Ligand code: ADP
């Protein structure tokens with residue numbers, strides 16, 4: 001499951017000032033769509049609309065054919081996982097941070113959830129161990145480690161739709177490459193929307209849309225867009 005469709009979506013934070021001027025795209029279940037474009041184009045707004053943080057003023061948004069305006073906030077949250085740009089960790093154990101949302105999750109529960117979500121190997125590769133207190137290590141936790149904890153926390157919910165919001169932008173290039181490899185593996189089985197600044201980070205996407213000032217100005221695969229440059 002997890003097919004996402006935006007059909008002629010119009011939206012403005014202020015109804016007097018429209019930000020998205022009729023945006024349409026479809027992501028088949030299991031495929032990856034990348035949204036690129038300059039700052040202010042409306043990329044993050046698309047992600048927020050998918051979460052229904054805001055109501056749209058025209059068009060429709062659906063997941064697996066269900067209009068999201070008729071879906072409860074709770075089931076939307078179960079359907080969509082987000083890997084945020086900046087990860088804020090709780091001053092607690094890695095296990096607590098990963099299990100956040102499942103109050104008091106124990107290690108065996110986390111492991112069962114990890115197996116169910118097919119990310120057990122990934123979780124086990126976290127360098128910290130479940131019982132390490134994040135706060136004790138403090139600044140020693142590298143950007144890449146934090147990002148992996150963030151990814152694990154999101155994936156434990158096993159959401160059919162994944163939203164990656166510039167997930168690797170704050171990392172050094174070696175760590176960025178590592179995380180991208182992890183994300184590529186993980187996103188292969190899920191519908192994924194990647195919000196990215198740079199074309200070079202979304203080479204593998206099934207489709208790339210280029211957004212500019214709230215309009216899709218180009219779409220295609222990476223090779224098509226690079227040729228057009
Ligand atoms: P990088 O090389 O760092 O990956 P690019 O120079 O390819 O980044 O892209 C920089 C900006 O230009 C991005 O915002 C991207 O959306 C835009 N861009 C790049 N190629 C195209 C294209 N073919 N059509 C429209 N916009 C493009």
Ligand code: ADP
Nearest residue numbers: 013014019037038039040041042043044045046
């Ligand atoms: P991007 O993610 O491509 O950088 P955004 O979706 O964040 O772009 O922003 C698109 C436009 O919406 C910009 O003009 C921005 O100033 C405006 N915008 C973003 N968030 C808000 C908000 N909460 N209230 C009002 N305007 C906003």
